[in-house]
Amino acid sequence: MDIKSGLLKKDKRAAARLISMMENGETEAINIIKECYSMTGHARIIGITGPPGAGKSTITDRLTKQLRKAGKQVGIVAVDPTSPFTGGAILGDRVRMTDLSTDPGVFIRSMGTRGALGGLSKAVHGTVRILDIFGMDYIFVETVGVGQSEIDIVRLADTVVMVMVPGLGDDIQTIKAGIMEIGDVFAVNKSDRDGAERTAAEIEAMLDFNRNDKYRPPVLNIIAKDDAGMEKLLELIENHWEYQNKSGGYIQKKANRLKTEIMDIFRDEVMKTVYGLSEDTNIIDELVQRVMDRQTDPYSAADKLMNEFRKNRQHSH
Amino acid sequence: MDIKSGLLKKDKRAAARLISMMENGETEAINIIKECYSMTGHARIIGITGPPGAGKSTITDRLTKQLRKAGKQVGIVAVDPTSPFTGGAILGDRVRMTDLSTDPGVFIRSMGTRGALGGLSKAVHGTVRILDIFGMDYIFVETVGVGQSEIDIVRLADTVVMVMVPGLGDDIQTIKAGIMEIGDVFAVNKSDRDGAERTAAEIEAMLDFNRNDKYRPPVLNIIAKDDAGMEKLLELIENHWEYQNKSGGYIQKKANRLKTEIMDIFRDEVMKTVYGLSEDTNIIDELVQRVMDRQTDPYSAADKLMNEFRKNRQHSH
Numbered sequence: 001m002d003i004k005s006g007l008l009k010k011d012k013r014a015a016a017r018l019i020s021m022m023e024n025g026e027t028e029a030i031n032i033i034k035e036c037y038s039m040t041g042h043a044r045i046i047g048i049t050g051p052p053g054a055g056k057s058t059i060t061d062r063l064t065k066q067l068r069k070a071g072k073q074v075g076i077v078a079v080d081p082t083s084p085f086t087g088g089a090i091l092g093d094r095v096r097m098t099d100l101s102t103d104p105g106v107f108i109r110s111m112g113t114r115g116a117l118g119g120l121s122k123a124v125h126g127t128v129r130i131l132d133i134f135g136m137d138y139i140f141v142e143t144v145g146v147g148q149s150e151i152d153i154v155r156l157a158d159t160v161v162m163v164m165v166p167g168l169g170d171d172i173q174t175i176k177a178g179i180m181e182i183g184d185v186f187a188v189n190k191s192d193r194d195g196a197e198r199t200a201a202e203i204e205a206m207l208d209f210n211r212n213d214k215y216r217p218p219v220l221n222i223i224a225k226d227d228a229g230m231e232k233l234l235e236l237i238e239n240h241w242e243y244q245n246k247s248g249g250y251i252q253k254k255a256n257r258l259k260t261e262i263m264d265i266f267r268d269e270v271m272k273t274v275y276g277l278s279e280d281t282n283i284i285d286e287l288v289q290r291v292m293d294r295q296t297d298p299y300s301a302a303d304k305l306m307n308e309f310r311k312n313r314q315h316s317h
Numbered sequence: 318m319d320i321k322s323g324l325l326k327k328d329k330r331a332a333a334r335l336i337s338m339m340e341n342g343e344t345e346a347i348n349i350i351k352e353c354y355s356m357t358g359h360a361r362i363i364g365i366t367g368p369p370g371a372g373k374s375t376i377t378d379r380l381t382k383q384l385r386k387a388g389k390q391v392g393i394v395a396v397d398p399t400s401p402f403t404g405g406a407i408l409g410d411r412v413r414m415t416d417l418s419t420d421p422g423v424f425i426r427s428m429g430t431r432g433a434l435g436g437l438s439k440a441v442h443g444t445v446r447i448l449d450i451f452g453m454d455y456i457f458v459e460t461v462g463v464g465q466s467e468i469d470i471v472r473l474a475d476t477v478v479m480v481m482v483p484g485l486g487d488d489i490q491t492i493k494a495g496i497m498e499i500g501d502v503f504a505v506n507k508s509d510r511d512g513a514e515r516t517a518a519e520i521e522a523m524l525d526f527n528r529n530d531k532y533r534p535p536v537l538n539i540i541a542k543d544d545a546g547m548e549k550l551l552e553l554i555e556n557h558w559e560y561q562n563k564s565g566g567y568i569q570k571k572a573n574r575l576k577t578e579i580m581d582i583f584r585d586e587v588m589k590t591v592y593g594l595s596e597d598t599n600i601i602d603e604l605v606q607r608v609m610d611r612q613t614d615p616y617s618a619a620d621k622l623m624n625e626f627r628k629n630r631q632h633s634h
Contacts, residue, residue: 033616034614034616034617041611125615251609254609255602255609258605258608258609258615259605261615262601262604262605262608262615262618262622263588263601263619265615265616265618265619266591266619266622266623267588269619269620269623270584270587270623270626274580274583284576284579284580285572285576287579288572288575288576289572291579292568292572294354294358297350298354298578298579298582299347299350299351299582301579301582302583302586305579305583306586306587309587310627
């Protein structure tokens with residue numbers, strides 16, 4: 001059975017294979033997504049983000065189980081930090097999800113942050129497309145909410161759940177401030193710990209500063225491991241979805257998301273062409289050597305690269 | 318006085334102005350860096366990275382004071398997370414450095430992580446160049462060591478000091494694993510806390526896995542706020558510098574760094590051209606609309622953008 005038929009027949013191995021092919025930039029994978037693109041748009045995409053140790057995996061796990069009880073199909077894309085020592089995505093929390101991975105209505109995929117040249121965002125976008133074509137009703141995208149690239153990735157979600165925990169230090173609060181804006185629903189997990197109410201109050205106080213928006217993100221205390229507050233959390237996610245559909249904000253959000261995706265693909269194509277250029281002629285290494293010898297500078301070297309790129313594109317078309 | 322003369326006469330305001338111009342991508346700034354490029358290569362670049370709250374600012378502060386006593390000029394580039402609420406770089410630790418900022422032999426610059434399109438790495442590279450031309454002997458680049466973009470930035474340093482603290486949770490240890498590879502010197506700060514020896518031992522154990530390299534990064538317990546171990550830390554930084562110069566590894570590192578810089582500049586130029594294209598013709602918005610109407614897909618849209626880009630480059634040359 002070929003990959004495309006497998007995907008449409010809901011064969012998980014075909015989906016997994018297609019994702020790998022797409023990650024490797026194989027033309028065949030891109031062509032399958034192009035051909036099936038009109039089938040996308042069904043899945044609801046939910047981002048789960050927050051600092052390390054906030055319990056994002058447990059929350060995803062519990063929400064997935066609720067959705068499964070309601071008969072929904074669920075995809076999970078977990079963006080993991082990559083260890084240069086182990087060479088792949090760190091399993092960490094993922095191993096806890098093994099009971100989900102045997103559920104035929106659930107598809108879990110981990111992706112490392114190693115992929116250079118901004119390729120990760122493109123890979124996550126592509127995976128979400130594939131799981132959407134596959135027929136998933138909900139797709140969770142889980143990322144550690146620190147760092148610009150992680151923020152960019154979670155922006156592709158329809159609804160972003162920002163997970164916090166009580167008692168993080170001041171510096172972590174500072175980091176959090178940088179990503180407050182992208183939260184549609186705030187969940188203070190591990191709320192059996194001291195300071196849970198205070199953390200919720202602090203988030204509310206930060207939200208008071210944000211006067212641009214008519215939508216006020218709700219803040220909820222939960223204990224994911226005990227399943228406390230998890231039904232309410234799903235309800236708040238649904239509320240946000242209904243709000244943005246009614247308000248028309250969803251159209252703009254979808255447009256922004258598509259723009260990011262198109263630009264990511266475009267940039268990736270440019271860089272691939274340039275590196276391809278390099279394999280043939282070693283031009284990049286030559287330029288580096290000339291800068292090292294101070295015969296030129298990095299800016300002029302980039303200009304030269306642009307000229308080569310332009311020449312190459314002209315020849316090949 | 319024009320900016321270039323100001324820079325060469327060690328006028329800090331001229332340097333600050335030039336950095337802002339470079340951040341904004343002004344051609345004049347790039348031309349000044351090009352003209353003065355042969356003056357670069359003097360400064361030693363030291364990266365200070367680690368998780369939030371590890372005390373990176375205090376360490377930079379103490380090392381700077383030691384270097385100042387030895388008569389060295391010091392530049393500090395602090396990469397801060399950006400708050401969408403405040404709209405700029407979060408001062409946070411920076412405010413502690415006010416005593417340094419009045420020292421004429423010290424130049425401090427904060428940069429936010431907001432700049433999209435991979436512009437931050439390029440901006441940090443450019444700032445380091447400018448401070449190098451300015452005549453700084455040492456330049457510290459301080460970043461929160463989480464997220465791929467932050468890791469990319471700290472790679473530009475000649476020597477990377479990885480700061481850890483005792484008693485971080487397991488999840489933070491996981492994050493740390495992802496960036497262990499880039500540490501040339503490990504400093505366990507706040508070593509008056511419980512578990513400092515254990516943290517150092519854990520780092521040593523992780524380093525045992527890394528058999529590729531002949532250089533074994535040293536691990537040092539310090540208490541930066543009490544100035545304990547700080548002279549030894551500077552000594553270890555110097556040792557690493559001498560090692561890599563003797564071993565020849567520095568040439569390869571410099572080449573890799575330049576390659577990254579050239580590619581960053583190139584990519585930025587491409588994206589600027591494409592966005593310029595968009596301002597004229599609205600082509601990106603049109604493509605987004607067509608994908609939303611499912612008349613096309615994101616991959617085909619990116620192909621169209623590439624054609625437009627190519628056409629535009631042909632016309633303008």
